[in-house]
Amino acid sequence: MIDPSLTAVSNTSVVSDSIQSGKKVMRFADSMKMSTYLVAFIVGQLEATKPVFVGKTPLRLWTVPGKQPLTPFGIEIAAASLKFFEEYYGISYPGDKLDLLAIPDFASGAMENLGAITFRETALLVDERTGTHAERERVADVVAHENAHMWFGDLVTMSWWNGLWLNEAFATFMEMLAVDAWKPEWKRWDAFGVSRAAAFSVDGLLSTRSIEYPVRAPKDADAMFDVLTYEKGASVLRMLEQHIGPTVFREGVRNYLRTHAYGNADTKDLWVSLGLAAKQAVPELMDGWIFQPGYPLVTVRQDKETELVLSQQRFTYLSSPESTEQRWQIPVPLRITAAGTTEHRRLLMTDREVRVSLPKGVQHLFVNEAGHGFYRVRYESSLLQRILDAGVDHLAPSERFNLVSDVWATTVSGLTSLSDYLRLTSHFTGERDKNVWAVLLDSFSFMNRIIATADRPVLEAFVRARLTPAVTDLGWRPKAGEDELIRQLRGELIGALGKLGNDPAIQAQAAEQYRQYSTDHACVDPNVVPALVSILAHTGDEARYNEFSDHSRTATTPQDERRYLFALAAFQSPALLTRTLVRTINGEIRTQDAPFVVSAVLGNVDGRELAWGFVKTNWDQMDRLFPKQGLRRMCGGIVGLATPELEQDVREFFHSRKIDLGGKTLEQYLEQLRIAVTFREREQQSLSGLLKL
Numbered sequence: 001m002i003d004p005s006l007t008a009v010s011n012t013s014v015v016s017d018s019i020q021s022g023k024k025v026m027r028f029a030d031s032m033k034m035s036t037y038l039v040a041f042i043v044g045q046l047e048a049t050k051p052v053f054v055g056k057t058p059l060r061l062w063t064v065p066g067k068q069p070l071t072p073f074g075i076e077i078a079a080a081s082l083k084f085f086e087e088y089y090g091i092s093y094p095g096d097k098l099d100l101l102a103i104p105d106f107a108s109g110a111m112e113n114l115g116a117i118t119f120r121e122t123a124l125l126v127d128e129r130t131g132t133h134a135e136r137e138r139v140a141d142v143v144a145h146e147n148a149h150m151w152f153g154d155l156v157t158m159s160w161w162n163g164l165w166l167n168e169a170f171a172t173f174m175e176m177l178a179v180d181a182w183k184p185e186w187k188r189w190d191a192f193g194v195s196r197a198a199a200f201s202v203d204g205l206l207s208t209r210s211i212e213y214p215v216r217a218p219k220d221a222d223a224m225f226d227v228l229t230y231e232k233g234a235s236v237l238r239m240l241e242q243h244i245g246p247t248v249f250r251e252g253v254r255n256y257l258r259t260h261a262y263g264n265a266d267t268k269d270l271w272v273s274l275g276l277a278a279k280q281a282v283p284e285l286m287d288g289w290i291f292q293p294g295y296p297l298v299t300v301r302q303d304k305e306t307e308l309v310l311s312q313q314r315f316t317y318l319s320s321p322e323s324t325e326q327r328w329q330i331p332v333p334l335r336i337t338a339a340g341t342t343e344h345r346r347l348l349m350t351d352r353e354v355r356v357s358l359p360k361g362v363q364h365l366f367v368n369e370a371g372h373g374f375y376r377v378r379y380e381s382s383l384l385q386r387i388l389d390a391g392v393d394h395l396a397p398s399e400r401f402n403l404v405s406d407v408w409a410t411t412v413s414g415l416t417s418l419s420d421y422l423r424l425t426s427h428f429t430g431e432r433d434k435n436v437w438a439v440l441l442d443s444f445s446f447m448n449r450i451i452a453t454a455d456r457p458v459l460e461a462f463v464r465a466r467l468t469p470a471v472t473d474l475g476w477r478p479k480a481g482e483d484e485l486i487r488q489l490r491g492e493l494i495g496a497l498g499k500l501g502n503d504p505a506i507q508a509q510a511a512e513q514y515r516q517y518s519t520d521h522a523c524v525d526p527n528v529v530p531a532l533v534s535i536l537a538h539t540g541d542e543a544r545y546n547e548f549s550d551h552s553r554t555a556t557t558p559q560d561e562r563r564y565l566f567a568l569a570a571f572q573s574p575a576l577l578t579r580t581l582v583r584t585i586n587g588e589i590r591t592q593d594a595p596f597v598v599s600a601v602l603g604n605v606d607g608r609e610l611a612w613g614f615v616k617t618n619w620d621q622m623d624r625l626f627p628k629q630g631l632r633r634m635c636g637g638i639v640g641l642a643t644p645e646l647e648q649d650v651r652e653f654f655h656s657r658k659i660d661l662g663g664k665t666l667e668q669y670l671e672q673l674r675i676a677v678t679f680r681e682r683e684q685q686s687l688s689g690l691l692k693l
């Protein structure tokens, strides 16, 4: 029974809708047998699109009034992924209709209520003409992810929260498959490397956890919604899928869903189904990845001319005596080029060390071919040199990504010298893959956080030397027939050159481009707009601040709103950043965004101390105001406070206030901060000298 001016949506179709004594009475059909956490009643001023039919299922998108023009892209991926999953799973969609609803203030990304999926607006609505590639990819990902849950999660539910990864890792894995099938030109699995790397960085901590662990209290379950459940989980599933083959893997998934439909299941049930399909023992292979924390580093060296020696040990950024005994079963695809011919081998490494015989005249070789394995590789220097001598172009983009990511990680951990890493980056000035650039830029940002202020100009010059050739080559405007990944790359490189590289010429051009864009949006490629906004914020004064602040309030798309809102965290002036911080707790910035804005100021080297002081002063209010997961994410910003003094202060604050963020979250943030400060202490003396090379 609701107010007649409103409407209501639930898991199933409306069976009757009438007015009784001034109230609207709506009745819904019985739902299928399902878990209570999936029940939804949504009431509000909402408008729906006309239904699109996927088989027998009517599909609609709901928005608050006025936002219907932003729905076509979401409808397209919703319909495509629904159809994809019906075919992949071999089971019809289990509900009687499917509604996707964009909610203006929503703490999570989305929630997979059967038949009535709720989203924050940036995850469902986008203007196809002005959205960037990354923004459209985000919508496609989240919509496909939630649709995948209609089977994985809703039709078959985990028995208890310890099995959350079954829902979330699978939905993340399936989201990749569906988006990749829908837009192969997006090369979605290459971009997944960035997600895998995010999981690597948390799982390389001593304070990581296994994917699955016992859950007793609600906060144990809350702390499970992290990169280890989603991204590590999806990564190890991808590794298994590639190891046993995609068709066999799909057979196993179908068997699992059919066997447990309308019921609950456990990790071992999945292994049984996959094992039946693969005709091999899956638990032996997979248990090490699911029930052990961390992941291996595979060290590769050549012994004499004819033998390759691979050995495994757990990878951690900080050293620990206890981590040496762990073992994993590691699928290792290996590519060897010798005497002009290339051969491909597949090993399953089960012991600490394995020896592989090599043909005569090896020119170069590559371990973890195609890059699906959830482990890092470290080559002895002569083997690495041969890979580089052969030219990095002979590697697939995912392999180049892993090469940079692995060498950088071993540099941070102290196994590789910083000068070797910096030299490696010089091989990538011709790189045109946005993901490889993402890992390079990430390492430059890390250095930016730890470098002494006086040395920063040297880092800026280094960044300019690495980026300028690519930016000059790409120019400011897309060339005819250029694909959208290159367009996205152009935006990202321009943004980095203007901010990290502090390049005055780029900053001047950005101002000019933005001036033109303000009068005619069509004259700048949408993928470049985020770079313009972030550069102008970085160099901006109060007038610019007021302009962007107005734009964030009057924006007509959720993406523009977000863009201008987060730009307010990127200025340099303490007075302007203080205005931003104040607005996160005075009700001006919605609580779905506020903790992320605070985190962004913590990540801004010009604002981090200011933001940290603000967090300390206003902690109680933030704790009351912000959604729990938002507060937890906000605290992730402390990893940017990478000076010994700030680290000390951070530790004292969290300790004295007895703050618990659930699970091992706080411990992990503090360890990441420790890693950054350790790196700073080790490298700071030599860093500016090395960057001048």
Ligand SMILES: [Zn+2]
Residues within 6 Å of the ligand: 112, 145, 149, 167, 168, 171
């Ligand atoms: Zn999910």
